[in-house]
Amino acid sequence: MKVLVTGGTGVVGRAAVNELLRAGHSVRLLSRGAEEDARQWAEGVEPYAGSVSSDEAVLGAANGCDAVLHVAGIVAENPPESTFQAVNVDGTRRLAREAKRAGVRRFVYVSSLGAEGGRSGYHKSKYAAELAVREVAPPGWLIVRPGNVYGPGDEVISLLLKMVRTLPAIPLVGSGDQPFQPMWVDDLGLALARAVERDSPVETVVELAGTETTTMRGLIELMSRMTDLNPVLIPVPEFLARMGTQAMDAAGLGFPIKPDQLTMLEEGNLIPEGGVNGLTEVFGVTPTPLAEGIGKLADTLPEQLPSEGTGDLHRQRYWADIRGSTMSAGELFRMVQTEFYQLAPEPLMKVGVEPGTQTGIHVGATLTLSIPMRGHIQVRCVDIDDDTITLVTLEGHPLSGAIRFDVTEEGPGLLRFEVRSFTRSGGLIDHLGMRTVGKVAQRATWRSVVEAVVERSGGTAEDGVHEEESTLTGQAATDVEQWVEEVVMRFRRSQSPAQGEGRPGQS
Incomplete structure (x- = not known):
């Protein structure tokens, strides 16, 4: 079955695409940057450049498709470019009409729990979109209303986790006791895949x-x-x-919680007493326990690339030329992989600070680090070749970028260990911090790591630790950004599900 999916690169849409692929279906991804967006999957995803912004931009998108899964929408307005009416309501109406024109057998619209009767502008727009689906969608339509969904990059629970890791104090709205029923994003993705492929329930x-x-x-x-x-x-x-949120929003300061989200928090996010929870009772999904889901979230926050940072792109190099090493280059490389947690200077950076977190470096490993005055941060290993390890920073890190460890033979009896970092500040506050104590701590950390590797090698570095720092601009900066993005994209493709591979633990 071929399924047209909108919003396929968002938190929910990505999970749904993954589950459709696991079930053996193919996906047509509708987005403005579809060609680039589809690259994160190794197979089974066909890009279709377009949007729901106009009749012309959506015409033909559903041709040859058996079903449409409409996930795309906005949770906050940015007028005049994007409004609830234009995106959530009019966009849904256009896509439903396109599905009917193309003769698809199934149209699934992802609305929101609380849409009916909700006071927020977001909920009102989702309910208006539901009415549009009822009016113009093909006969096989279905509306699903998920409650709060959490997963890598979500705007509420992921943010809360980053706050716990990095802030000494956290504000609570009211008493903080407003009840809700959070759902792990992969569980919702599986439910949506089943909603698409089944013929019931309908309308x-x-x-x-x-x-x-x-x-x-x-x-x-x-x-x-x-x-x-x-x-x-x-x-x-x-x-x-x-x-406070209204004032910061009006000032353009980008406070992460918008006034509408406060309204939704006040309203609660629960299935009414006596209501049917479609996750388990309709689609037969075994829900991920909350503690397990938060544990998964803690290890899967998204990569934070150099192009997403603030200010200049900085390159730093720290290296030592080692003579008389008792290890070969390969042995020294493997030692860095397995014992990195022992190389870092504990007062400046402690590796594996959270219970049960990883300490060794392998592709896909997420390392949780503790650094002074910044709390817990994370990096992920996205590539290892014969002599190079590439780590990238994750959301919540004060830097956006990549770090490389290299072990190379420079000549007979001569090894070089080198640390290279290509980073921008993660945000304005981090930019200010890195200009002061942050930069000093970073330099001390990597010099100490190099010194520790020299000691563990059994050899000596007669010239000590060398260092070099430069600011990259123009094409040099662009080349680094493209290199990191390509490495991360290859990693994501390697982690993407193959068509028909199935999902462990679900029937």
Whole structure:
């Protein structure tokens, strides 16, 4: 079966595409940058450049497709470029008409739990879009209303985890006891794949949520136990929280929680008492326990690339030429992989600081580090070749970029160990921090790592540790950005599911 998917690169859409591929289906990905977006999957995803912004941009997108899964939407407006009416309502109407014109047998629209009767502008637009689906979609339509969904890069629970890891104190809206039922994104992805491929239920609404009820306070307490951190919780009255977010929003400061999201938080996010939870009762998905899901989230935050940072792109090199090593280049390389956690200077950087987190370096490994005044941060190994390890920073790290470890033979009896970093500040606050103590700490950390490798090699570096720093601009900066993006894209493709491979643990 071929399925047209919108919003396929978002948190929910990506999970749905993965599950459709696992089930053996093929996907046509509709987005403005479809050619680039589709590259993160190794197979089974056909790019289709377009959007739901106009009749012309969507015409023909559903040709030859058996079903349409419409996930795309916005949770906050940015007028006049994007509004709830233009994207969530009019865009849905256009896509439903396109599905009917192309004769698809199934149209699945992803709405939101609380859409019917919700007071937020977002919920009102999702309900208006539901009415449009009922009016113009082909006969096989289905509306699903998921509640709060968490997964790598989501705008609420991922953000909360980063706050727990990096802040000494966290504000709570009100008492922090508003109940909701969070759902792990892969569970929703599986439910959506099943909704698309099945013929029933039809022309109705199905509500989906996790099976455990928690609160923001409860989540923070769970995350605190998992990270071995204990930030102070500061209750903020709801009216003050609303005034603060509105003021920052109006000032263009990009506060991560918008006024509409506060309204949705106040309204709650629960399946009504006596209601049917379609996750388990309609689509037969075994839900991921909340603690397990948060554990997965803790290891799967998205990569933070150099192109996503702030300010100049900096290249730093630290290296030593080692004579008399008792290890070969390969042995020294493997030692760096397996014992990196022992090489880092503990006062400046401790590796594996959270219970059960990884300490060795292999492709796909996510290392959790502790650094002074920044809390817990993460890097991920995305590539290892014969003599080079490439790590990239993850969301929440003060730097956006890549770090390379190289072990090379420079001549008879001469080895070189080198650390290279290509980074920008992760944000404005991080930019200010890196210009002061951050830069000093970074330099001390990598010099210490090089010195530790020399010591562990059994040899000596007569010239000591060399260092070099430069600012990359123009084509040099572009080349680094493209190199990191290509390495990360190859990694993502290697992790993407193959068509028909199935999902472990689900029937």
